[in-house]
Structure formats: structure tokens, C-alpha cells
Amino acid sequence: MIISKQKPFEEILESLKNDDTVYIVGCGECATMTQSGGEQEVADMKARLEEAGKKVVATDVAHSACHELDMKRILRQNKEAANEAGAFLVLSCGAGVQSVREGTGKHVLPGANSLFVGNVKRQMVFDEKCSLCGECIIDEYGAICPVTRCAKGILNGPCGGTNNSKCEVDSEKDCAWVLIYNQMKTEEKLDKFMTIHGPKHWNAVARPGHMDGRADDAEKGAS
Amino acid sequence: MAAYREACESGKFVVSGEIGPPKGTKVDNMLHHIDLLNPLVDALNVTDNQSAVLRLGSMAVSHEVVTRGGDAIYQMTCRDRNRLALQNDLLSAHFLGLRNVLALTGDHVSVGDHKDAREVYDFESVQLIQCIKKLNEGFDWAGNELEGSTDFFIGAVVTPESDPIEPQKLKYEKKIAAGAQFFQTQAVYDMDNFQRFMEYSHGVTEGTDVKVMAGLVVLTSVGMAKYMNKFVPGVFVPDSLLEEMASVPKEDAIKKGMEICARHIRFCIDNKVCDGVHVMAIGKEEIVPEILQMAGLA
Ligand code: SF4
Numbered sequence: 236m237i238i239s240k241q242k243p244f245e246e247i248l249e250s251l252k253n254d255d256t257v258y259i260v261g262c263g264e265c266a267t268m269t270q271s272g273g274e275q276e277v278a279d280m281k282a283r284l285e286e287a288g289k290k291v292v293a294t295d296v297a298h299s300a301c302h303e304l305d306m307k308r309i310l311r312q313n314k315e316a317a318n319e320a321g322a323f324l325v326l327s328c329g330a331g332v333q334s335v336r337e338g339t340g341k342h343v344l345p346g347a348n349s350l351f352v353g354n355v356k357r358q359m360v361f362d363e364k365c366s367l368c369g370e371c372i373i374d375e376y377g378a379i380c381p382v383t384r385c386a387k388g389i390l391n392g393p394c395g396g397t398n399n400s401k402c403e404v405d406s407e408k409d410c411a412w413v414l415i416y417n418q419m420k421t422e423e424k425l426d427k428f429m430t431i432h433g434p435k436h437w438n439a440v441a442r443p444g445h446m447d448g449r450a451d452d453a454e455k456g457a458s
Numbered sequence: 459m460a461a462y463r464e465a466c467e468s469g470k471f472v473v474s475g476e477i478g479p480p481k482g483t484k485v486d487n488m489l490h491h492i493d494l495l496n497p498l499v500d501a502l503n504v505t506d507n508q509s510a511v512l513r514l515g516s517m518a519v520s521h522e523v524v525t526r527g528g529d530a531i532y533q534m535t536c537r538d539r540n541r542l543a544l545q546n547d548l549l550s551a552h553f554l555g556l557r558n559v560l561a562l563t564g565d566h567v568s569v570g571d572h573k574d575a576r577e578v579y580d581f582e583s584v585q586l587i588q589c590i591k592k593l594n595e596g597f598d599w600a601g602n603e604l605e606g607s608t609d610f611f612i613g614a615v616v617t618p619e620s621d622p623i624e625p626q627k628l629k630y631e632k633k634i635a636a637g638a639q640f641f642q643t644q645a646v647y648d649m650d651n652f653q654r655f656m657e658y659s660h661g662v663t664e665g666t667d668v669k670v671m672a673g674l675v676v677l678t679s680v681g682m683a684k685y686m687n688k689f690v691p692g693v694f695v696p697d698s699l700l701e702e703m704a705s706v707p708k709e710d711a712i713k714k715g716m717e718i719c720a721r722h723i724r725f726c727i728d729n730k731v732c733d734g735v736h737v738m739a740i741g742k743e744e745i746v747p748e749i750l751q752m753a754g755l756a
């Protein structure tokens with residue numbers, strides 16, 4: 236899921252300094268799990284903004300804020316509040332913020348910082364393991380992603396900074412290459428460790444990414 | 459200019475030093491160090507934004523080393539440039555007469571003085587080695603034929619004190635397979651451990667022309683030794699050396715460090731441990747001539 240963290244309240248207030256009426260949008264998926272924009276956080280935000288003298292015209296927690304059609308439908312249903320709102324504060328990842336952008340021409344602002352695609356270790360503990368590079372190569376690495384989990388994205392083995400199996404960049408984090416080595420050893424595939432890997436095709440996905448799966452379906456259907 | 463390669467190929471015990479370009483345009487001190495060391499060593503490494511700290515460029519200073527009659531080992535990291543920029547710099551370096559390149563992945567920007575910079579790492583060391591080999595063969599990375607190939611002597615680093623050592627060893631072997639012709643090790647202090655590493659290394663390099671130079675960083679105080687143990691991954695100063703450094707008054711610590719360095723050089727020569735040494739004094743290059751003298755090399 237997308238890991239996001241609510242911005243400091245002062246920053247949000249500063250962004251809203253020219254707006255008196257606010258519509259708060261949250262997200263029922265990732266932002267709920269990361270406690271940056273679920274029901275609870277949206278209610279808390281409403282209370283704090285009101286305390287700061289803002290009028291909160293409506294709050295909505297979308298099923299998933301990144302779903303644009305859904306978002307447009309929500310804003311249409313709450314047309315009156317949407318019309319009254321000077322600004323839309325979105326407590327979700329940046330994708331959710333931009334879905335609201337599609338549904339209104341008004342001031343839309345992010346209430347959270349989007350951090351990474353994260354695995355949930357336990358409640359409110361997340362780790363980044365995949366950075367959506369467009370071409371998954373981790374079968375070569377014991378299903379441990381060096382692109383994401385090695386601080387330098389090295390594809391051919393540890394740098395000189397591995398220290399006590401931790402990463403030189405952050406001694407709290409495991410060196411991905413020690414994990415990969417150990418996994419390949421367990422699988423008795425250390426010979427594969429010796430394969431020299433060329434650099435990644437960094438443009439495997441043309442950015443900004445776009446996919447029209449309907450075309451793929453049509454192709455599949457045709458074949 | 460192929461003095462370093464010739465020295466390596468001659469089978470003699472090879473000695474290199476290191477120049478860290480200044481942060482700014484004041485080069486007097488650096489030029490003094492270059493002139494001081496050029497006649498005493500087979501080549502001088504020039505660091506590339508070392509520790510991710512902005513400095514005067516490695517290519518320009520390497521060229522200066524060559525202009526002043528020495529041979530330079532142009533250090534190149536993958537942190538700041540993508541594959542187009544790296545190859546562009548390699549062709550430029552070749553044009554300027556540089557013939558030795560040390561290929562490094564490079565310290566992460568988070569340890570340096572531009573912490574918000576975007577680090578590149580389009581390539582890493584193994585791929586940079588491969589790429590230089592390709593340029594030597596007359597092709598760029600994308601496979602296009604070059605009008606005139608390069609003729610680089612390809613260097614790399616290895617960390618004999620890496621913990622754990624096993625994956626580091628495999629990486630070392632990959633660098634050799636990718637085309638590395640010489641190695642300078644990360645700083646080593648535990649000579650017994652280094653000798654064991656070199657026994658393994660000899661098994662790996664047997665039948666090849668690969669040369670391995672011991673990286674020796676001169677200790678200048680007990681504090682520095684302790685600092686390295688604590689903060690420099692892959693470097694380990696054993697207790698016996700810490701004690702030795704502490705056994706003399708503070709003002710004599712540098713002398714002690716020089717003595718230890720000279721002793722380690724001798725150890726490598728007398729026991730035929732490796733093919734040469736790379737001596738680093740990190741800003742105190744004026745002490746290097748005396749160290750080489752103490753070791754009987756000058
Ligand atoms: S290689 Fe890594 S970043 Fe790329 S898709 Fe696979 S897990 Fe994600």
C-alpha cells in the first residue's frame with residue numbers, strides 16, 4: 236500500500252490561510268491503514284480546523300481516494316458543500332489528492348506526504364520493499380529487491396560499507412545484499428550470485444506511467 | 459602515459475599515493491603535494507567528490523598530475539552521473555591523457571554535504587568496469603562503434619574487512635570477471651587478516667594478470683583510529699594498534715602512525731603478501747615521503 240504521513244498541522248493551516256471554508260477528503264484504504272486520513276483522522280482534522288476558526292463544510296472518506304470516477308461521484312453527490320468550499324484538504328497519498336483535482340477546479344491541497352509503497356510489518360510499521368521499477372527482476376535475487384532495499388540500488392553484490400550485516404547508509408537497516416546472499420545460500424543458488432547483471436532498464440515504464448488494460452484484453456481476445 | 463600499468467606489469471612492488479582535491483579554488487597546497495609525491499610513487503589517485511562532499515574535479519586534477527610528470531589514477535564514482543555522463547567523462551579523460559581509472563560505486567549522498575541531492579547509481583562499480591572494458595574494445599555501452607577506442611587500465615576496490623566477508627568475496631570475483639585489472643583495498647590494519655584475505659585472493663587471481671595493492675591509511679592519533687572503528691564501515695583497527703598508538707605522548711602519535719604504516723609496507727614486501735601498496739595520508743601528504751623512506755622505498 237501507499238504509505239503516507241500527515242503533514243504538520245501548522246503547515247496545513249498555512250496552506251489554508253486564504254480559505255475560510257474547507258472540504259476534507261480522506262481515504263478508506265491506505266490512508267486509513269497508515270492513520271493519515273481514515274475516519275478518525277478526518278474527524279480529528281475537522282475539530283482542529285474548526286478550533287482554528289475554519290468552517291468545515293463537509294467531510295468524506297472515499298472508499299479509495301485514488302479512484303477518480305468514484306471521487307467525481309462523491310463530489311457530485313455533495314454538490315452543495317463542494318460549491319461552498321473554498322478549498323479541498325485531502326488526507327491521502329498524492330494520487331488521492333489528484334483524483335480530487337479531477338473533480339473540482341478549486342484550491343486542492345495535500346494534507347499528507349506520500350512516502351513509499353510499503354509492506355505492513357505490523358500495525359503502523361511499514362517497510363519499503365518494491366519501488367515499482369517497471370520490470371521485476373527479483374527472481375535473480377532470492378525474491379529480495381536490490382533496486383529498492385539496497386540504498387544504492389546495486390545489482391551485483393554488496394558495496395564496501397556493509398557493517399555487521401547492516402547498511403552503511405543507515406545502521407538500523409539490514410544490508411539488502413547480506414539478505415540476498417543468505418537467501419541464495421539457503422536455496423543453494425550461490426552460483427547465480429556470480430551472474431553479472433547489466434544496469435536496469437530504467438525506462439521500462441515511460442514516465443508518467445500509463446496503462447490501458449482494455450487494449451491488452453482486446454489483444455488477448457483477438458489471439 | 460602508462461607508467462602505472464607498466465609498473466604493475468613489470469612485477470615490481472608498486473606504490474601509489476592519493477590526492478584529495480580542495481573544496482574550492484585554492485590549489486597551492488595540493489600542487490605542492492603533487493610535486494612532492496610524483497617522483498616517489500608510480501601513480502597518484504585523485505578522489506572524486508570523496509565522501510559525497512563537493513570538491514574540485516577528479517579529471518582536472520588527474521590531468522594536472524600527468525602534466526606535472528606523474529601518472530594519475532582517475533577515480534570515478536557512479537553516484538553523480540548517469541551512463542551518458544560517465545562515458546562522456548571517460549572519453550574526455552582519455553583525450554586528456556589519463557589511462558588509469560578506478561571504478562567505484564561511491565559513497566551515498568546522505569553522508570556528504572549535499573544531502574538533498576538525487577543520487578544517480580544508474581551504473582554501479584561492476585557495470586562501470588564492464589563499460590570501461592567495452593570502451594577499450596571500441597564500443598559504447600549501447601553497442602555503438604566508437605571512432606577510436608580507449609586504452610584504460612581498469613581498477614577497482616575490495617574491502618577485506620567487510621562484515622560479513624563472503625558476499626564481498628563474491629563481489630570481488632565479479633569485478634575480476636567484469637574486467638578489473640588492478641585492485642586497491644579499503645584501508646587494512648590487521649595484517650594477519652589481510653594476509654589471509656590475500657591467500658584467498660591468490661587462489662582467485664591465479665593465472666590472471668590482476669594486481670592487488672594494500673590500502674594503507676596512516677593513523678595520526680588514537681582518536682582517529684577509534685573514530686574509524688566506530689564510523690567507517692569496512693575498516694578495523696585492532697586493539698594492539700590502538701594500544702601502540704596510545705603508548706606514546708600525543709605529540710608523537712603521528713610519528714607512531716608513520717612507523718606502523720612503514721612497518722605494514724615492509725610486511726607486505728617481505729612476505730610477498732600483495733603486489734603493492736596504496737598509501738593514504740588524507741590531507742597530510744607531506745609525511746608520505748618519510749614513510750616510504752622508513753619502509754626502504756625511497
Ligand atoms: S525489481 Fe524491485 S522495484 Fe522492480 S518491480 Fe521488482 S520488487 Fe519492485
Ligand code: SF4
Pocket residue numbers: 384385386387388389392393394395396397398401402403404409410411412413
Ligand atoms: S551496505 Fe548493503 S544495502 Fe547498504 S548500500 Fe551497501 S550494499 Fe546496499
